[in-house]
Structures are given as C-alpha cells and as structure tokens.
Amino acid sequence: MDLKGKQITVHDMCLRDGMHPMQHQITVEQMVAVAKAMDEARVPLIEVTHGDGLGGKSVNYGFPAASDEEYLRAVCGAVKHSRVSALLLPGIGTVDHLKMAVDCGISTIRVATHCTEADVSEQHIGMASQIEGLDTVGFLMMAHMIPAEELVEQLKLMESYGANCVYITDSAGYMLPDDVSDRVGLARRELKPDTEIGFHGHHNLAMGIANSLAAVEAGASRIDGSMAGLGAGAGNTPLEVFIAVCERMGVDTGVDLFKAMDIAEDLIVPMMEQPIRIDRDALTLGYAGVYSSFLLFAKRSAEKYKLSSRDILVELGRRKTVGGQEDMIEDLALDMAREAGTL
Amino acid sequence: MAEKVKAAIIGPGNIGTDLLIKAMRSEVIEPVWMVGVIPDSPGLARAAELGLKTTADGVDGMLDEMQADGVQICFDATSAAVHAENSEKVTARGAVMIDLTPAAIGPYCVPPVNLDEAMAARAMNVNMVTCGGQATIPIVYAVSRVQPVSYGEIVATVSSRSAGPGTRKNIDEFTRTTADGIARVGGADEGKAIIIINPAEPPLIMRDTIHCLTKEAPDEVAITRSVQDMMAEVQKYVPGYTLKNGPVFDGHRVSIYLEVEGLGDFLPRYAGNLDIMTSAGLRTAEIYAEQILSGNFSPKVSAA
Numbered sequence: 001m002d003l004k005g006k007q008i009t010v011h012d013m014c015l016r017d018g019m020h021p022m023q024h025q026i027t028v029e030q031m032v033a034v035a036k037a038m039d040e041a042r043v044p045l046i047e048v049t050h051g052d053g054l055g056g057k058s059v060n061y062g063f064p065a066a067s068d069e070e071y072l073r074a075v076c077g078a079v080k081h082s083r084v085s086a087l088l089l090p091g092i093g094t095v096d097h098l099k100m101a102v103d104c105g106i107s108t109i110r111v112a113t114h115c116t117e118a119d120v121s122e123q124h125i126g127m128a129s130q131i132e133g134l135d136t137v138g139f140l141m142m143a144h145m146i147p148a149e150e151l152v153e154q155l156k157l158m159e160s161y162g163a164n165c166v167y168i169t170d171s172a173g174y175m176l177p178d179d180v181s182d183r184v185g186l187a188r189r190e191l192k193p194d195t196e197i198g199f200h201g202h203h204n205l206a207m208g209i210a211n212s213l214a215a216v217e218a219g220a221s222r223i224d225g226s227m228a229g230l231g232a233g234a235g236n237t238p239l240e241v242f243i244a245v246c247e248r249m250g251v252d253t254g255v256d257l258f259k260a261m262d263i264a265e266d267l268i269v270p271m272m273e274q275p276i277r278i279d280r281d282a283l284t285l286g287y288a289g290v291y292s293s294f295l296l297f298a299k300r301s302a303e304k305y306k307l308s309s310r311d312i313l314v315e316l317g318r319r320k321t322v323g324g325q326e327d328m329i330e331d332l333a334l335d336m337a338r339e340a341g342t343l
Numbered sequence: 344m345a346e347k348v349k350a351a352i353i354g355p356g357n358i359g360t361d362l363l364i365k366a367m368r369s370e371v372i373e374p375v376w377m378v379g380v381i382p383d384s385p386g387l388a389r390a391a392e393l394g395l396k397t398t399a400d401g402v403d404g405m406l407d408e409m410q411a412d413g414v415q416i417c418f419d420a421t422s423a424a425v426h427a428e429n430s431e432k433v434t435a436r437g438a439v440m441i442d443l444t445p446a447a448i449g450p451y452c453v454p455p456v457n458l459d460e461a462m463a464a465r466a467m468n469v470n471m472v473t474c475g476g477q478a479t480i481p482i483v484y485a486v487s488r489v490q491p492v493s494y495g496e497i498v499a500t501v502s503s504r505s506a507g508p509g510t511r512k513n514i515d516e517f518t519r520t521t522a523d524g525i526a527r528v529g530g531a532d533e534g535k536a537i538i539i540i541n542p543a544e545p546p547l548i549m550r551d552t553i554h555c556l557t558k559e560a561p562d563e564v565a566i567t568r569s570v571q572d573m574m575a576e577v578q579k580y581v582p583g584y585t586l587k588n589g590p591v592f593d594g595h596r597v598s599i600y601l602e603v604e605g606l607g608d609f610l611p612r613y614a615g616n617l618d619i620m621t622s623a624g625l626r627t628a629e630i631y632a633e634q635i636l637s638g639n640f641s642p643k644v645s646a647a
Contacts, residue, residue: 058535059496059554059596091538094515116503116542119511320543327498327552331600334588 003216004250011045011224012038012239014268016087018230019051020293024064031071032078034267039079041259047085048075054086054101055093060327069100076105083107090120095127102131112139114322115146118154122161129162138163141323144174144289148186155187165196171323173204173233173286177214188219198222201237203229204286208237209245228264233292234282240264284310288317297326301333306342348632349413351376353429354420355386361609362418362621371632375412376405402429414438415635415642416628422509434467437644439631441624442470445516451528453480454626455576462630472524473517474616475499477623478551478603483529485573486555486597489565494556495531500539502546505614549603549615557595566590566597580626581619
C-alpha cells in the first residue's frame with residue numbers, strides 16, 4: 001500500500017467516545033488537562049461531548065459529571081491550536097444544543113444518524129451549514145449494515161443538506177478492510193470532489209488501524225481515533241499507534257508522535273476505569289455487528305439478571321438494533337431471564 | 344341511526360386516511376369532508392369513494408360550505424407549518440380543531456389523563472402532543488399520581504417505514520413537544536424525550552420505554568397498580584397497547600417497557616405510533632361530540 005505524501009486530519013475521540021467506557025464521568029478538569037496536552041501535541045481536532053452527543057444526558061445513556069456546556073466552554077477556552085468538535089444525534093439533541101455549542105466556540109459540528117436515516121439530519125445540517133465558518137460534518141453510523149451503493153445515496157443526502165464532510169462510521173467495529181475500501185471508494189467517486197470523506201473505526205476485531213489505512217487509500221482525508229483507544233467497545237482506532245504507522249508510511253498527520261504516546265500512556269491509561277481491550281464481549285460486538293456503546297449496558301444487565309452478556313449482545317445483533325437503543329437491553333434481558341426461568 | 348356530529352379531516356395522507364376509517368365506525372362522529380391540496384392524491388380519491396365531499400384547494404375550499412354542512416369538528420393531519428392558519432379559519436366558523444400536528448397552539452390533550460380539563464375549558468383547539476407523547480405520557484402520569492416525580496424520560500423507537508416525511512424534516516419538534524408534555528401533562532418536574540428510528544425488516548412494532556425518577560423511595564405496590572390501571576384505560580381505545588416488562592424498580596428509578604401495536608385499519612399494525620395518534624384524536628373528538636349532542640357545549644362561530 002503506497003500512501004506516501006498523503007495529508008490527513010486526525011480527530012481524537014477520547015473526550016466523547018471515551019465517555020462511554022468512563023460512564024460519562026470524565027471531569028471538566030480531566031478534560032482540560034487532556035485537551036491542553038492534545039493542543040501541545042498539535043492534534044488538529046478533538047471531540048468533546050456526552051458519549052451520545054449533545055443532549056445525551058439521560059437515564060437511558062447515563063448522567064454525565066458535567067453539562068455539555070461546562071465541558072465545551074472549558075475545553076474551547078483551554079486550547080490554542082486544536083479545534084473542538086461536538087457530536088449531535090437528531091432525536092436526542094436539537095438545534096438548540098447546536099447553537100449552544102457554537103456559542104461555546106466549537107469549530108466543527110458532526111450530525112449523526114443511523115446509516116439509512118440521513119433525512120432526519122436535514123434540519124440540523126442545513127442550519128449548521130448556514131453558520132459562518134462552521135465545519136459541518138454528516139456522520140452515518142452502523143455503516144456496515146447496508147451495501148456501499150445504498151450508503152452513498154445516504155451520504156449524498158447529507159452532502160445535499162450542506163455537509164462539507166461526510167463520515168462512514170463503523171460503530172460496531174464489524175467492518176473488514178475490504179468493506180471500508182468499497183464504501184469509501186464508491187463515496188469518493190460519487191460525491192463532489194471538494195466534499196471530504198472521513199472514517200470512524202472501532203477496534204472490536206482489531207481492525208482499527210488496518211481499516212483506517214484502507215480508508216485513506218480509498219480517498220478518506222479525516223480519520224477518527226482516540227489516544228490509547230479510549231472509546232466504546234474495544235475502543236476506537238488507537239490514535240498514537242495510527243500516527244506512528246502514518247509516519248512510517250509517509251502520511252502527514254501533523255501530530256507530534258512522542259507527545260501523542262505520552263498522552264496515551266501518562267494521561268489516558270491512568271484515567272481508565274477498566275482496561276480498554278478486546279475482551280469476550282467487545283469481540284462479540286464486532287463479530288455480531290452490535291453498537292459498541294451497548295457493551296457496559298449488556299454487562300450490567302447480564303449481572304443483574306444472571307445471564308450471559310454475550311447471549312444478550314448476540315440477540316441484540318440478531319434483532320438489528322441500532323445506535324441509541326440502550327433501553328432495549330434491560331427489556332430484552334428481562335425477557336431472556338423469564339424464558340430461562342430465573343426471573 | 345342516532346344523530347352524529349359532522350367532522351372534516353384536513354390532510355388525506357396516511358394519518359388522515361386511517362383516521363377516516365376509524366371515524367366511520369364512530370357512534371357519534373360522521374366524517375363529511377376530506378381536505379387536501381393535491382388534486383389527484385389517492386387519499387382524496389379514497390375519501391370521495393367513501394362518500395365524503397372533497398377539495399384539493401386546502402381549507403379554503405371547504406370554508407364556504409362547512410357551516411351549511413354542519414361541520415363542528417375538524418382534525419388537522421397536515422403539518423405544524425400550516426396548522427395555525429387552518430385552525431383560525433375553521434374555529435372562526437364554529438368548529439373545534441383537533442390538532443394532530445406538533446404545532447401545539449392549543450392545550451395538550453392526552454385522553455386518559457386530561458381530556459376532562461380540555462373539555463371543561465371549552466378549548467376550541469386541542470393538541471394531541473406527539474405519537475411518543477400519546478404512548479408514554481399516560482404512564483408518566485400513572486407514576487406521578489402516586490408520588491412526586493422529579494424527572495420523566497421516554498424513549499420511543501419506531502420503524503423507519505412508519506416515520507413520515509413530516510416527522511423526519513422536523514424531528515426536533517418531536518423531542519421538544521414530547522418533553523414538554525411529559526412535564527405539563529405527565530406531571531414530572533422535568534421531561535426528556537428521545538426518538539429512535541429503526542429500519543429493520545420486517546418492521547418492528549413501536550416500542551416505548553418510560554423512566555421516572557421519584558423524589559422519595561417508590562411505593563412499588565401502588566405504582567404497579569396505577570400503571571396497570573392506566574394500561575387498561577389506554578387499551579380502551581388502543582387494544583394493542585401492551586406492557587412488556589416492568590415496572591422495574593432500581594433505587595428511585597422506575598422503568599416501564601411497552602409495545603404499541605396498531606389496529607391495522609389503513610396503517611400497518613407495526614405503526615402503533617401512528618395508530619395511537621389517530622385513536623387518541625378520535626377519542627378526543629368523540630368526547631366533544633358527546634357534549635355537543637347532549638347540549639352541554641355548543642362551539643361558537645366567531646367569524647363576521
């Protein structure tokens with residue numbers, strides 16, 4: 001694979017996707033410390049929000065240690081070089097949240113929908129694209145669930161609403177490199193040349209780096225990852241590793257590799273409540289194609305109702321659940337426990 | 344045949360047509376007009392076949408004749424954007440407006456919770472909140488009538504096929520209006536609503552999860568009984584309203600898991616989210632109609 005001379009933008013997820021394994025309890029002080037270190041390392045873009053995006057604060061997804069506004073104001077005020085993004089899932093957050101985040105000083109808004117439902121983002125992407133200088137990104141989750149042709153139709157919708165960048169998001173960490181090449185490649189051929197394409201991976205099948213490289217080769221110019229992989233499931237593409245690989249391959253990320261390693265080792269790993277690794281359940285997510293942030297919910301319900309978390313996750317995959325359906329997990333566990341005669 | 348109150352349906356789409364089929368079974372409502380804006384729409388043709396007067400000129404196409412035709416109840420199944428104008432025109436001519444859009448210019452109405460209040464206030468426009476609101480607010484109320492609820496949250500999961508273009512274009516209206524209804528009608532201090540659209544095939548039946556946080560430790564026996572009573576109330580007009588699991592008690596959290604299957608009149612059975620709207624709208628109209636027929640209420644004409 002020859003990627004020599006390519007320039008890409010890496011986007012760190014520790015302070016958003018990383019909120020999932022941290023049960024949304026990262027403190028404002030921790031966020032500021034991490035953001036300052038990222039700024040020093042010249043990470044160009046960092047995402048900050050509740051794990052489920054703006055407005056994610058809920059019984060269903062978890063109550064965070066601080067509000068989106070507190071996190072965003074603190075981080076936006078702490079960085080000089082890095083730009084800050086926020087995630088918004090229509091159906092959870094609204095344009096009111098978007099306006100608040102813009103007021104806090106974000107440079108980038110990412111509007112996320114399930115891969116077949118891009119049209120619910122029209123209102124949000126449309127409005128964001130009208131805001132002077134706001135980098136507006138459309139983000140299609142669980143992109144493994146539909147073939148490349150259908151996915152590109154949905155990406156085109158987001159482009160038509162005003163997104164200047166669109167993402168293929170492997171929320172379940174299910175894709176293999178060919179799946180990524182197909183989707184990114186077709187998108188690159190079909191979308192406008194000045195629309196950027198991004199890829200967001202999860203490491204559930206240990207494909208984070210390989211998939212991200214496949215994406216770059218097929219024409220993606222933005223790659224998500226997180227230092228030490230802090231993210232849902234087995235985490236995101238470990239960013240310090242990806243940066244090292246990029247350096248070896250002659251891909252320019254603009255990030256200081258050793259500083260990135262230090263962030264992972266000295267700041268992120270000590271913060272973790274449990275190791276981010278491909279344990280049996282995280283592997284099941286990738287194998288069965290299940291939304292990565294279901295992991296801890298399935299573990300908790302399994303413990304509470306004396307079930308196997310793997311059985312719960314496999315069943316969630318079989319039922320074709322989509323991102324955000326965390327409420328289904330306890331409901332399903334109750335059904336399974338009743339069937340097993342343990343309720 | 345007993346006397347019935349005459350009604351018009353504005354919006355011959357899926358919702359309007361389903362409502363029409365339900366209304367034709369009513370003992371107290373007689374649908375006489377279907378109002379649309381597209382001349383060759385299948386919904387208008389179907390209504391005409393069923394013997395209704397139709398117009399493709401919007402509400403304006405009916406205004407001159409509606410009083411002569413005795414229309415005293417209108418249903419708006421169009422969109423929030425045009426609702427206020429529609430409402431002004433028909434209420435001025437003495438018809439009560441049942442608003443199935445998320446416009447919410449009139450008081451919210453969730454039949455088993457506060458229909459009596461709307462009736463007592465003689466409201467000329469009542470709003471049916473949202474599909475998610477109709478499915479979940481009765482349960483929030485079933486908890487809050489037992490003991491104070493500091494926070495009510497609902498998650499409505501609907502099939503892709505049942506989420507129409509109106510919902511999709513303005514999904515924020517859903518989350519805002521439902522959250523507001525959870526607080527104002529459901530009785531929680533604060534409300535939060537989440538909607539998830541799932542494209543699985545075959546389409547999933549509407550699912551709803553209700554989480555309430557009670558201020559004091561929950562009275563498990565009383566809440567369970569209250570929720571079961573409320574289930575029975577809603578089942579009177581939505582037979583497929585089913586308690587799947589719960590109430591589950593976890594500290595101060597009370598969680599209830601529901602499924603809402605529709606009657607399958609015009610809309611498929613999985614689209615319980617749409618069915619519960621048309622059923623609630625019709626139920627509201629029927630209570631108004633009973634009051635009109637018994638002489639307790641006579642909607643006033645205010646047009647010059």
